[in-house]
Amino acid sequence: KYQGPSFEQLKTLRQNFLNPALTTYYSTPLALHQGYKQWLYDINEKRYLDMFGGICTVSVGHSHPKITEVVTKQISTLGHVSNVYYHPKIHEYAERLTQKLPGNLKVVYFVNSGSEANDLAILLARAHTNNFEIISLRNGYHGMSCQTMSLTANSLYRYPVPQSAGFYHAMNPDVYRGIWGGKYCRDSPVQTLRNCSCSTNECEAKTKYLEQLAEIYQYSIPRKRAAAFFAESIQGVGGAVQYPKGYIQGAYNMVKEFGGLFVSDEVQTGFGRTGDHFWGFEMHGIIPDIVTMAKGIGNGFPLGAVVTTPEIAKSLTKAAHFNTFGGNPVSSAVGIAVLDIIEEEQLQENSKIVGTYLLEKLEKLRDQFSIVGDVRGKGLMVGVELVRGDGSTTPLSPEKVMKFWENCRDLGLIIGKGGYFGNVLRIKPPMCVTKADVDFTISVMKKALEEI
Numbered sequence: 001k002y003q004g005p006s007f008e009q010l011k012t013l014r015q016n017f018l019n020p021a022l023t024t025y026y027s028t029p030l031a032l033h034q035g036y037k038q039w040l041y042d043i044n045e046k047r048y049l050d051m052f053g054g055i056c057t058v059s060v061g062h063s064h065p066k067i068t069e070v071v072t073k074q075i076s077t078l079g080h081v082s083n084v085y086y087h088p089k090i091h092e093y094a095e096r097l098t099q100k101l102p103g104n105l106k107v108v109y110f111v112n113s114g115s116e117a118n119d120l121a122i123l124l125a126r127a128h129t130n131n132f133e134i135i136s137l138r139n140g141y142h143g144m145s146c147q148t149m150s151l152t153a154n155s156l157y158r159y160p161v162p163q164s165a166g167f168y169h170a171m172n173p174d175v176y177r178g179i180w181g182g183k184y185c186r187d188s189p190v191q192t193l194r195n196c197s198c199s200t201n202e203c204e205a206k207t208k209y210l211e212q213l214a215e216i217y218q219y220s221i222p223r224k225r226a227a228a229f230f231a232e233s234i235q236g237v238g239g240a241v242q243y244p245k246g247y248i249q250g251a252y253n254m255v256k257e258f259g260g261l262f263v264s265d266e267v268q269t270g271f272g273r274t275g276d277h278f279w280g281f282e283m284h285g286i287i288p289d290i291v292t293m294a295k296g297i298g299n300g301f302p303l304g305a306v307v308t309t310p311e312i313a314k315s316l317t318k319a320a321h322f323n324t325f326g327g328n329p330v331s332s333a334v335g336i337a338v339l340d341i342i343e344e345e346q347l348q349e350n351s352k353i354v355g356t357y358l359l360e361k362l363e364k365l366r367d368q369f370s371i372v373g374d375v376r377g378k379g380l381m382v383g384v385e386l387v388r389g390d391g392s393t394t395p396l397s398p399e400k401v402m403k404f405w406e407n408c409r410d411l412g413l414i415i416g417k418g419g420y421f422g423n424v425l426r427i428k429p430p431m432c433v434t435k436a437d438v439d440f441t442i443s444v445m446k447k448a449l450e451e452i
C-alpha cells in the first residue's frame with residue numbers, strides 16, 4: 001500500500017525542485033509507485049497496462065524477480081569498483097554481449113545512457129577515420145548532450161545555442177510522410193496505403209532518397225569524406241518511422257565508398273524488440289562498424305554500451321579513455337540477467353508473435369477509422385499515425401490526439417506519443433506482453449477512437 005507524499009505534495013515538490021522543461025505527458029500527471037511485469041500501479045492503486053515500457057526501456061518487465069535477486073546479491077558483495085580494476089562481472093558481461101553480435105563486433109565500452117553511447121561513437125569514428133563530418137537522418141533522435149543534440153535532427157529537441165560543428169542531416173526516407181511514398185517498401189507485416197510508382201521488388205523511393213544522401217557528400221562535405229553515418233534501425237522518438245527496403249543497405253555502401261563508418265543506434269530497436277532479429281540492423285542486412293545501445297539493455301537500470309571492432313577500438317588508444325560507472329559490477333550483473341531472461345523466457349520470439357498479432361489488429365482499426373492514417377513497425381516497436389481523416393496525411397489536431405490519449409489512460413492503458421507533429425502513437429511494451437494484453441489494448445483504443 002502506498003504511504004508516500006500525496007498527489008498535491010508531489011506536485012509542489014515537482015514545481016519547486018525539478019526540471020521545468022520536462023513534460024508530464026497527461027494534463028493530470030500520472031503518479032506511479034509500483035510495477036510488475038507489464039503492469040503499473042498509481043498511488044491510488046489503480047492498475048494500468050504499460051504498452052510504452054518506460055519509453056521503450058523496460059524490456060523484460062517491471063520489477064523482474066531475477067533482476068531484483070542479482071542486484072541484491074551483487075550490491076551486498078561488491079557494489080562498485082571502477083573498471084581500472086579487474087572484476088569478474090564486467091569481463092563476463094562483455095563476453096556475453098559480444099556473443100550476441102555478428103562479425104567482428106568484439107570490443108565493448110560500457111557507459112550509462114544512450115546519449116553517452118552516441119557521444120562515444122562520434123569520438124571513435126573521428127579518431128579512426130581522421131575525418132570530422134557526421135551525417136544523420138532528419139527526424140532522428142540520438143540524445144540530449146551537446147554533441148548528440150547536433151546529431152538529433154528534430155527541432156523540438158534542439159536548443160537555440162551554437163550546435164557542434166560538422167553535423168549534416170539527410171532527408172528522412174519516410175515512406176508515409178515523405179514526398180516519394182513507398183507502398184510496398186518497408187519491412188513490416190503492414191504495408192502503407194500511400195502510392196508509389198515502384199514495383200514490389202525495387203523501390204524507387206529508396207533510390208531517390210539515396211540520391212539526396214549522395215548530394216550531401218557531393219556538395220556539403222569537404223573532400224566528400226565523412227567520419228560516420230548514424231541511423232536508428234527504426235526511428236523511435238520520431239514515431240516508429242521505417243525506411244524503404246534497401247535504403248540502409250544503400251547508405252551503408254555509400255558510407256564505405258567515402259571512407260566512413262556506419263553507426264547503428266540500437267537504443268530502442270535492440271535486444272530482440274523487433275522480433276525477427278536480436279538487433280534492428282539485421283533486418284537491413286548490414287553489419288555496422290559501431291553499434292550503440294541503452295534503454296532495454298538494462299531493463300531500466302542506467303546502462304549503455306558501444307560495441308565495435310578491435311581495429312576501430314585501437315584508434316581510441318591515442319589517449320586514455322575512462323568512464324567511472326560504465327559497466328560497474330551491479331550494472332554488469334543486471335546486463336547479464338537481462339540477456340538470460342530474454343533467452344529463458346523467449347522474449348524475442350514473443351515480440352515477434354505478439355507484435356505481429358498487434359499489427360494485424362491495428363491494421364483492422366486503420367481500415368475501420370479514417371483518422372488512423374498509418375500503422376507500421378516490426379515486433380513490439382509499433383507506430384500508429386492519427387490524421388484528419390480526409391484522405392490526406394495532415395496530422396490530427398493536438399487537442400484530439402490528447403483527448404484520445406487521456407481516454408486511453410482513463411481506461412487503464414498507457415501508450416506513448418511522438419513523431420514530429422506529436423500525432424504518432426508509440427507502442428513499445430515490455431516484451432513479456434501477451435495476446436490478451438493486445439486484445440485489451442485494441443478494445444480500449446477502439447473506444448477512445450469512437451469518442452473522438
Ligand code: PMP
Pocket residue numbers: 112113114115116118141142143144232236237265266267268294295
Ligand atoms: N538514441 C535513441 C534512439 C533514443 O531513443 C534515445 C532516448 N530516447 C537516445 C539515443 C538517448 O538515450 P538517453 O536518454 O539514455 O541519453
